[in-house]
Amino acid sequence: MNLTAIDWVIMAVYLVFVLGIGFWLRRSIRTSTDFFLSGRSIPAWVCGLAFISANLGAQEVIGMGASGAQYGIATSHFYWIGAIPAMVFVGIFMMPFYYGSRARSVPEYLKLRFDEKTRGFNAITFAVMTVFSSGISMYAMAKIIKSLHLFDEAFAWAHVAPERIFDASILISSLIVLIYIFLGGLTSAIYNEVLQFFLIVAGFLPLVWLGLRNVGGLSGLAEKAPAGFMHSWKGMSNTAENPLGIEWFGLAMGLGFVLSFGYWCTDFLVVQRAMAAESMSAARRTPLIAAVPKMFFPFLVIVPGIIAVSLPSTVPMPNTVASDGSTNALARKGIIPQKVDEKTGKPEFDTAGNPVLDYTLAIPNMLMFYFPTGILGLGLTALLASFMSGMAGNVTAFNTVFTYDIYQSYIHPGATDRHYLWIGRIATVGGIALSIAAAYAAMQSENIMNMLQLVFGFVNAPLLATFLLGMFWKRASANGAFFGLLAGTAAAAIHHGLTLPEGAAWGIKGGWLTGGSWIAHTYHREMAANFWTAIWAWAICFIVTVVVSLFTAPRDERELVGLVYSLTERPKDEGGSWYNRPITLGVAVLLMTVALNFFFW
Amino acid sequence: MRLDIRLPIGLMFAVIGALLTVYGIAFSDNAIYERSLGININLWWGAILLAFGVVMFWLGRRGTSSVQPADDTAEGRNLEQREANVESAGRKRGGH
Structure with a gap:
């Protein structure tokens, strides 16, 4: 599979537009409010x-494609439980304080509501974390692009x-993101994110359409997919019976509440x-x-993953992984x-001798399997767009927190x-440079990054407990x-x-406090352990905050x-019609969302 | 100075859609469509994207949602003023 002129032209058109938006918006950036907050002027x-x-x-x-291939439609819990309720909550209950307080960042809200040390703690950990996660996703993407072997020729x-190819994909994409944010700040990032969303x-969408048509629609997919792959809730009463390895309480509390x-x-x-x-x-x-x-994103990213494992293992394999054509010799x-x-270039096996599958190739292989040249360029551009929109999100959050909460404050x-506008632009360059460094550090040692x-x-x-108490309990x-x-x-x-x-060895997966000699609890899956770690952290933070607050002086x-629910006028929904x-x-x-859950019971 | 986001989105999809459509017509009965189940996906999806792009562009030409610098409008200046107040109030509260 090789790219032809039409694929290159489509990618070039995309690049012209993302950069063009940055250059166009350059003239509308006059103050730091324009650069960091788009002058608070963007339509909903x-x-x-x-x-x-x-x-x-x-x-x-x-x-999510990989998780769909591994666990099936249950992955959509990350959307229906793990995102939607939280998005509704932040919009209806929390936005009045974030927006109404005129805080320019989340750490700044903490400063207004609590004090300098909480803000400092949050701002610094957030800034460092943003750079690292941006670097890690850069690394992951460059690895995928390299493994497609589309650019070899x-x-x-x-x-x-x-x-x-690895270096080129990191450098070129970060350079593009750098240019459009440097010029147009948050507005440029937001405009390009909307463009990237549609892309x-x-x-x-055509990938899902072709895939479903090939396997005979959703009902055909249910027949061909591994057992239980098309049910999101069946088996959730018991940790052993469902692919995620977690029971409904851990799922609802850990994923649905604390993490999401x-x-x-x-x-x-x-x-x-x-x-x-x-x-x-x-x-x-x-x-x-x-x-x-x-x-509806599960249909776009999870369903292709399920289709990828449901195809018969006799179809010709897209030539990823190895450029010498040895892909076909691998297990699949x-x-x-x-x-x-x-x-080493050797195929991997787990401790039981079973082949380890590379689920991250689910979506890229689907693109290569169904798309002829032409639309393949579009699919590839979509992949690049998702990469850039995620990176731009990290970069704009970093430059704002750095400039307002670290540089201006300390x-x-x-x-x-x-001066602050200028620092914001410098922070954009610095943030991207640090992310690139983090990407190469991840290449050197994935363990350190993990x-x-x-x-x-x-x-x-x-953090969530701090914000909930801060916004809804004036005594905190x-x-x-x-x-x-x-x-x-x-x-x-500690948890x-x-x-x-x-089945995990002690270390990065847990158990390091006692060197594995004493384990308080063994979870079925790593994911379940992560959910419970989050639940414990939230509960302890909640209790300690309440207890310490009761023994310390409240704020006037x-x-x-404007910062706490009971002391703030309810926002009126100005203007709009009821709908x-x-x-x-x-x-x-x-x-x-409830309807979707019933549909995929 | 003003830029309605629907204009560049519309234009980009119109261009990409047109490219795919033309390519789909020019190379219509080619073995390349074997992988897409014999469907000329370039032609069909290209035509859909072209239509989407044209509609977006038209909405953008007609519409008003755009971004402008804060100090261009009375509301914007007012907002920046309020923000400056919040900031100085915040500094006082923080004890600086």
Whole structure:
């Protein structure tokens, strides 16, 4: 499979447009508010699409396709339970405080509500974490692009070694993201995210259509897919009977509440998109509008994964993994090949001697399997677009938190607005450079990166309790919040250190506190262990915050107006007709989600 | 200065759609469509994208949603003023 001129032209058209938007918007950036908050002037639907697009990074597309291939439609819990309720909650209940307080970032809200130390803790961990996760997703994407072997011919023609494809995909895509954000700031990122959203849909929709047509529609897929793959809830009463290895309580509390609310309600990467909205009503509608396409995304990214494992293992294999054509010698399931060790080039087997499958190739192989040249260029562009929108989300969140919450607060307060605008642009360059460094660090040692992600996971897990108490309990005090956060982080680390998923060795997967000699609980799957770590972190943070708050002095209530629920006027839904109000939209979104769950019972 | 996002989106999809449609017509009975179940997916999907692009572009030409610098409008200036107030109030609260 090789690219032809038409594929290259389509990719070029995309590049011209993303860069063109950046150059066009350059003239509309005059103040730091324009650069970091789009002058708070973006319409709700644009913010809404950017809201999901920024979240829809390469890891999401590749990861959800892989998870679909591995676990089936149950993966859609990450959307229907793990995203929609939280998106409705943040829009209806939390946005009035984020937007109404005029905080310019999530850490800044913490400063207004609590104090400097909570903000500092949150800002610094968030900034570092953003750079790392951006680097890790860069690494993952470059690896995928390299394994497609679509660019081999072009590189050979240019007399460049094929090993350079990895470097080229990282450098070129980060350069493009750098240019359009440097020029047009958040507006440019948001506009391009909307463009990328439509492109991702345009690239994947025909793939799903062809795939479903080939296997005989949803009913045909249910016959051909591995048993239980088309049911999202069956077997959820018992950890052993469902593919995710978790029971319904752990799923609802861990994924549906702590992890999902923690991400959608407190992560500045997504909240920033709503903060850029033109009015309070638009800010509140942003996550609700985003929830509508979000609930249908399983059809776009999970269903192709299921199709990939359901195809007969006799169909010709797309030539990924090995350029010498040895792919066909590997073990496979559907069109998902066995994993090949990158360093040794040998196929991988688990401890029981079964071949390890490379599920991350589900979506890329589907593209290569069904798309002829022409539309293949479009599919590839969609993959690139998902990569760039995720990276841009990280970069804009980083430059804002760095400039407002770190530079302006601790390094150089009281400078002119022009100076901060300039620092924002410098931070954009710096953030991307650090992400590239993180991507190469991930290439050197995936273990170090996994460990860093784990540590940041501990820091992140309890945050939700801090925000909920901060927004809905006026008695929560600054010291309560700070020590609650520390205790929650410690609880996450301790829970992780004392438990292990089934069959795992102690270390990165858990059990490190005792060196594996004593384990408090063994989980069926790693995912279940992660959910319970989050539940513990949240609960301990909640309790410690409440207890410490009761023993420390509360803030003066007059200072909390606009920051806490009971002291803030209910936002009026200005102007809009009844069907355009946040509450109506929220109820509609929840009803649609329930219907989808019944459909895929 | 103003830019309605629907204009570049519409234009881009119209261009990509047109490219695919033309390519689909030019190479219509080719063995390349074996993988797409014998369907000339370039032609059909190209035509759909072209139509989508044209509609978006038309909506953008007609519509008003656009971004402008904050200090171009009275509301924008007012907003920046309020933001400056919040900031100085925040600094006072924080004890700086």
